[in-house]
Amino acid sequence: MNKSEKTTAIAELKDKFENNKFFYVTDSSTLTVEEVNNLRRKCFESDVEMKVVKNTIAIKALEASSEASAYTDLMDAFKGPTTLLFSEQANMPAKIIAEFRKTHERPLLKAAFIESDVYSGDDQLDALAALKSKEDLIGDVVLLLQSPIKNVLGALQSGGNTLSGLLKALEQRG
Numbered sequence: 001m002n003k004s005e006k007t008t009a010i011a012e013l014k015d016k017f018e019n020n021k022f023f024y025v026t027d028s029s030t031l032t033v034e035e036v037n038n039l040r041r042k043c044f045e046s047d048v049e050m051k052v053v054k055n056t057i058a059i060k061a062l063e064a065s066s067e068a069s070a071y072t073d074l075m076d077a078f079k080g081p082t083t084l085l086f087s088e089q090a091n092m093p094a095k096i097i098a099e100f101r102k103t104h105e106r107p108l109l110k111a112a113f114i115e116s117d118v119y120s121g122d123d124q125l126d127a128l129a130a131l132k133s134k135e136d137l138i139g140d141v142v143l144l145l146q147s148p149i150k151n152v153l154g155a156l157q158s159g160g161n162t163l164s165g166l167l168k169a170l171e172q173r174g
Contacts, residue, residue, distance in 0.1 A: 013058060014062075014065050016051075018066060020086045021090075021114070022088070023093075023112070023113050024084065024087075024111070025082060025109075025111045026082070026109055027108045028107035028108075029080065031107070035104060042100060043085065046096055047088060047092070048086065048087045048096060050083060051083065051085075052081075053083070055080075059078050067116075070113075073118040074113055090128070091129055091130070091132070094129035097125060098125055110122075114128070
């Protein structure tokens with residue numbers, strides 16, 4: 001790779017880091033070409049971009065970023081073979097990795113960057129997979145907001161039935 005190609009690669013990667021709030025740093029070494037292609041396919045189907053990078057280029061792209069200070073804790077993850085996973089959903093790469101690891105030893109999670117928080121180590125995989133997506137959180141809030149309204153409406157409806165039953169009973173007595 002010559003100097004201009006490196007400069008271009010750094011600029012492209014810098015742009016990726018700045019425009020993605022969620023990305024994972026993984027190690028997919030020891031996977032065969034066929035296994036890597038299967039992993040790429042799973043990522044593609046879930047709108048996750050998989051990119052194999054050189055550590056020095058990734059580090060330079062992070063350092064050149066306008067958010068460089070947010071990436072400080074992430075720098076140690078760029079040792080050995082590195083594959084980046086970029087996603088619009090915080091938990092999707094973790095779910096893909098967890099599913100893929102049911103039949104393979106790798107990829108290993110080195111670190112994950114989730115909206116300025118860094119999760120380091122493969123032991124964080126389950127916690128990251130359990131994160132709720134934005135859509136799930138909105139659904140939970142809607143359900144919570146609907147619950148009191150449903151209770152009030154239910155009470156009013158059952159109270160109306162009780163009141164009308166009481167009135168009918170009094171009417172029949174009289």
